[in-house]
Amino acid sequence: MYFGADYYPEHWPRAEWESNALLMKEASINVVRIAEFAWAKMEPKEGVFDFSWLDEVIEVLSKQGIKVILGTPTATPPKWLSDKIEDIYMVNEFNQVRGFGSRRHYCYNNSKYKEYTAKIVTALAKHYKNNTNVVAWQIDNEFGCHDTVRCYCNNCLKDFQGWLENKYKSIERLNEEWGTVFWSQTYSSFEEIILPKYTVCDSAVSASGLNGRKRYSHNPGLLLDFYRFSSDSVVKYQKLQIDIIKNCDCNQPINNNLMGHFNQIDYFKLGEDLDFVSWDNYPNNEWGQNSMFSVSMAHDLMRGVKGKKFWMMEQQSGPCGWNSLGDTPKPGQIRLWTYQAIAHGAEGIVFFRWRACPFGTEQYWYGILDHDGIPRRRYKEIKQIGSEVERLSDLFVDSKVLSEAAIIKSYDNLWSHQFQPHNEKFDYNSLLIQYYTALGTNNINSDIVPYNIDFSEYKLLIMPAFNLMKDDILQRVENYVSGGGNLVLTFRSGTKEWNNSMTIKTLPGYFKELAGVTVEEFDSINFGREVQMFTEYGMGKVLMWADILKPISAEIIGTYASDFYEGEAAITVNSYGKGKVYYIGCDLEQEVLNKLLEEIALKSGIKPLIPNNIEGVEVVSKEKNGRKYIIVMNHNGYEVEIHLSGTYKELISNIDIDGKLMLNPYEVAILETNVG
Template sequence: MYFGACYYPEHWPEERWEQDAQMMKAAGFNIVRMAEFAWAKMEPEEGVYDFDWLERAIEIMEKQGIQVMLGTPTPGPPKWIYDRHPDVYQQDIYGRNRGFGARRHYCFNNKNFHHYTKAIVTRMAERFSNHPNVIGWQIDNEFGVIDTTRCYCDHCKAEFKLWLKRKYKSIDAVNEAWGTIFSSQTYTAWDQIHLPVYAVHQMHNPGMLLDFYRFSSDSVRAYQKIHVDILKAVTPSHKVTHNEMGTFNQIDYYDLSADLDIVSLDIYPSMRPAPENAINSALQHDLSRGFKMANYWVTEHQSGTPGANVMFPTPKPGELRRWTYQSIAHGADAIIYFRWRTITFALEEYWHGILQHHGQPGRKYREVQQVGAELAKLADTLEGSTPAAKVAMVRCFDNEWTFDIQPHVREYSYMGHFQHYYQYFFENGIPVDLISPESDLSRYDLVVIPNLIMAQDETVERIYDYVKNGGRAIMDYRAGAKEWDNRMAATKLPGKYRELLGIEIEDYGIIEKSALNGLQASSGGETAQATTWYDVVELNEAEPLASFTEDYYAGSAAATSNRYGSGIAYYFATQPDQNGLSQLMDGICSEAGVETLLPGIPKGIEVAHRQRGSERILFLINHTLESREINLPDAYLDLLNEQEVSGRVTLKGNDVLVLRKQG
């Protein structure tokens, strides 16, 4: 288990470095992340390199037994590059340069910038390839953050044309895929292709927009590959990662992660409103584990009050510890807090770290020190363990982009809909893997596939085979409505899934917030609410699980089940409110044999686990400020307090239990 912080020696007098390293050691740190924003100090002018200061900082850490992960410094290119090559700047949809003054203002497709990237990464890797205290690399920093994935400059325009040529081969195929006969938008030559820059109402062809989103994501991956290839050639024994951002959706993280040794996550829970922050941060952890279906690192973990011009809520005593254990429970094998000390100047002077501006130890330092001592106890137990799940949810970036382009309903969010399902599993203590459409489904008892409006033929076949062979799949509204190129399917819905789901859809529409419909389960129980969308379902082989209670489609099925082969395919024709979803999911999970990690979980308590062979490590995390009573059905060893616990136990507010079953 790695435990440490992001450290920026270039921000502080060199005579302070030794003191910082000693304090880090006293807190139990064994790793720091450095240098991802230090390009101007490492190459103050073209071809003039200075790594001596960085090596001195690394050696100071080495004396305290603290290893170093270095960042390639490309998120903050020095001003001399832009002065020499102004075309490196990104351009927005209005054709304006996104100028110097913050970070991430370079174009991923600019060949001049590629040249400088290769130079600094190569020289840096060569300098530290054999340093015994350098264990790995973080590439760049948070690709795409602050809306920087998509650039609209001439370099991107030229690369977009090449990307389209490789994909479609002919301009006629582009016209067919995009349906450019509409509004006389037909292209007759490749040179006529443009980018989706500012237009009337900013409305562009949805097929074009989806291809541009895919192209932009591919451009980020190609730029990352420049770093990966150099680092793997020069420092083959070092681990390579990039700090991704969980629910961020401008880059296909499955693709981006494929070239990395380890996925990393940057997580700031208090930037989400309570109590949703606990659910959302858990979601980001599980997403990160799903990008490579493996444990991951947290390379920026909130340690203080975030903020630039305005500030978010300050973590209360115990919160840093609580969030740290949530990260570990979901599969994090490294916790690197951001940041060690709050900077006294520039853009992030309000983005607080473990130490306040004055640099003296305070309550956050003491809390981190407590976690360090606890993790030293747990390290051997956690080694080689990982979360395990029998339930999966499928996240598809292409579908998410399609709903970004055409959300159907005002204020609709694919990820918001996705989290609606996730909340059910979170609140019921049911572990869940968050996976790609290309993943193997056969290992799961239940798979939820939200908003699968588009799918490649291989994915459709995979879903059919999974259910046919005994699996249980939940699909919902808009499934099968579009082809992979973002054109509407010219078939009766649910299109390719009609046989699987045993239904047809005659009509559909939105449900506005001011006119919610009622939802009644076929088994009885209290009436719930149907929100967002309705399908008017015609039952073929399927059976109804719930029905709408109002409007012209009152009495029609709002949820169905259909036996297909040895399995069952479910369909939700609406988005039930949380009460309605719980009623449906309780029955489905019971039939599928899906079990909670711990029965009778009080509200506000998260239950998660890691497993190694037959050994299960159970985490109980109190996300409230009040004590909660928990009933343990078996005897456990409390690993933090080294004592046996059983029966009714009290978990204080912001507190954590880490348990291993006895016997």
């Protein structure tokens, strides 16, 4: 198993490279990622390539048994190149040029920049294709970071028009799909089509909404297609580099480091051309703290992108931020976060960064070592982790997370909800996290999957707020349920067609027969109002949305207890073929949802991994070659007692556990389940 750090030798004197490599080896580090921001050092002048320093550091590392992941440096085009290409920079929706001074300062659709991208990647690939110390490639770095997916320059306008012509074939069909007859927005040709820039009815600044403002006026079909096009532009730019590397006869696998819940790129599409995906995880930073289930869901999403193992390419190893710092990781937290990643499918762990940099924008971003390079507590903790991972590597590599439930994520639906959220308090990704949390709280694993896979391996499938809908998705879901699967639908499902126009079908649209209900009307709950609802699992508050349901064939299992729809159906269950469909017509408080999903899971044949639910404790089930084990993680800053059924072998300490497990703050246990 690869265990390593992100290393920037260009930031440090040559005389320190050997001592760095020795310290890495002592911590069981066997891989580093390098060079992803070093274009100016690789090509200091146009056409003058210098890889000698890179050759030297790779050789220094190899003497200590350390391999490298080599990054293409296209996230940071150098100043000479930025000056040469006049229109290289992105343009925002206010027609402001986003110029030099940071990183990611380029437009994906700039043909000149693509030419220079091809030159540097070709030179790099040809130079290192036979180097056995290079074990993988990374394309660019964090595509989309700093709101760099959607560009409004003339290059993007031209490419967007071509993208639309390729999709719709005729301008008449586009006008029909978008409904441009509304407000006389009909286009006569593809050359007339605009980008959704700032216009009348838009607010220039907003505390919430999209990219710091709210869009009120643009055609929803135009907006959705522009978001799809922008995401596809990133996918296309990535493929340009992948094809070059492969055409240079490089046999090393290729990855890209994603950003978890980042929402501007369709990660399922981005992952198609990659050999594996990695991602960058900072649970506690300048901008906030992530809940344990938010992090776990991001891990499971990364695993779901390709349905297989992933890497952590940047795992937090110190306090971090750009202008101020988040909390310092407490003793044991770095180890906990590492095992959390491994539990959910990570087969490579790379910590960011080896040593804090004394200059530049990220000088507050601490790593394994502080600025002075002296090993301290965090280094010792990572050294401990490295020793354990080295010993347990065979258990983790090629293991499988055992999930009987899955949650469907759709980027098309995410984008549609972003610019028309139905209610100002609604957030699609937050709803997914809420349902994921409900399963996790009940010690139930779940996968995060796209809508176009075979669902048959799951006993329970959840489609929160799946609003955009089309026939082929319906067919797939119908086959799943009629074959014995259990499906959960929620409010704001099926109200739109795939082109982002409202459906004229009776709500919930395509889901009507499956759910066995109609939505008679609904209530968007605003301005501090609350509605009471009742299920056999207790009373709860509805704070955002209420679908008022009329059962056709469904059974009522939850009702509203206040407002003008008191006594009307809020939650239903319908038998369909051999399976069941649950329709949850309102938002629920987390505690109520936890209890509801616990019951739904049990009725779907899913049992919790351990019998008792303890706040702050996470459990993941894994299997390799018939050998099953569970990883139990205490995210609390205090000791917890966990009651177990049966006898287990704890694999880190190699001791037997009978009936009761005590976990210290941020402690981890790996329990083999086939003992006794």
